Amino acid sequence: MLQVKNVTRMFGPKAAVDNATFVIEKSAFVGIIGRSGAGKSTLLRMMNRLTDATSGEIVFQGLNVLGLQGAARRAWQGQCAMIFQQFNLVPRMDVASNVLHGILNRRSTLSTVMNLWPQADIVRALTILDRLGIAEQAPKRAEALSGGQQQRVAIARALMQDPQVILADEPIASLDPMNAQVVMDTLRRIHDEDGRMVIANLHTLDTARRYCDRVIGMRDGRIVFDGTPDLLTTAAARDIYGADDTFNEAATSTAIPAATAYAEALLA
Numbered sequence: 001m002l003q004v005k006n007v008t009r010m011f012g013p014k015a016a017v018d019n020a021t022f023v024i025e026k027s028a029f030v031g032i033i034g035r036s037g038a039g040k041s042t043l044l045r046m047m048n049r050l051t052d053a054t055s056g057e058i059v060f061q062g063l064n065v066l067g068l069q070g071a072a073r074r075a076w077q078g079q080c081a082m083i084f085q086q087f088n089l090v091p092r093m094d095v096a097s098n099v100l101h102g103i104l105n106r107r108s109t110l111s112t113v114m115n116l117w118p119q120a121d122i123v124r125a126l127t128i129l130d131r132l133g134i135a136e137q138a139p140k141r142a143e144a145l146s147g148g149q150q151q152r153v154a155i156a157r158a159l160m161q162d163p164q165v166i167l168a169d170e171p172i173a174s175l176d177p178m179n180a181q182v183v184m185d186t187l188r189r190i191h192d193e194d195g196r197m198v199i200a201n202l203h204t205l206d207t208a209r210r211y212c213d214r215v216i217g218m219r220d221g222r223i224v225f226d227g228t229p230d231l232l233t234t235a236a237a238r239d240i241y242g243a244d245d246t247f248n249e250a251a252t253s254t255a256i257p258a259a260t261a262y263a264e265a266l267l268a
Ligand SMILES: Nc1ncnc2c1ncn2[C@@H]1O[C@H](COP(=O)(O)OP(=O)(O)OP(=O)(O)O)[C@@H](O)[C@H]1O
Pocket: 011, 015, 016, 017, 034, 035, 036, 037, 038, 039, 040, 041, 042, 043, 255, 258
């Protein structure tokens, strides 16, 4: 169980996340939605300890995540793997090595530099790639793969850590619809088959409705919706994404995903 209690993150005078409180049961697949700047990434990054919270508590199965330092913090980061929109692979490195780097923090620098991996780890990496349907890509450079394949490599790298929690920050925002579906299906399968908690920031309502057991909606740092997808009515979506006057701003900024989501909300 993950408990987020009154978590706030200030950037100067502005609260990127404002007093967020919720509890996620172990088995949940949760989507976080909201327009650009709502605080979705900051929230995930605080869970993973990539960003410090200003106040509040995050507790995972009794462990006070925000209090962890040094090795304990790194161990927690191993337990909650992060997946990013831009995959964050090493482009010129082969796929198998990218996956093996998921367990980097357990290895000595020398063996990493020499690219010396224990046989058991290599077998495990290949098994995971096989499970995700991309075993044949193992020897190729990561940059030679399609976006959807690269994101599956990133998921494989995350699985290499054997994490209890997978945090995905807009995992499909850079993908075409076909690849987006494959990646979301993969995340859902990992959740269903392994019982891992998945929390994903998603930029379309449609994806949130289709894949999530529960959706958390953020607006201006605050949680303004928390419920099952069937409760995500047009009115609720409007509450999350904001009214017409703010839409123009989103449409003219670089925040295309938010604008798309808003348009979807209106069409829903
Ligand atoms: N390092 C930072 N320094 C200053 N302000 C920041 C920083 N990171 C985030 N912010 C601000 O915090 C707010 C929330 O940002 P965040 O990236 O969490 O939003 P988001 O919901 O993930 O948006 P997007 O959909 O565009 O990814 C924004 O106003 C943003 O400008």
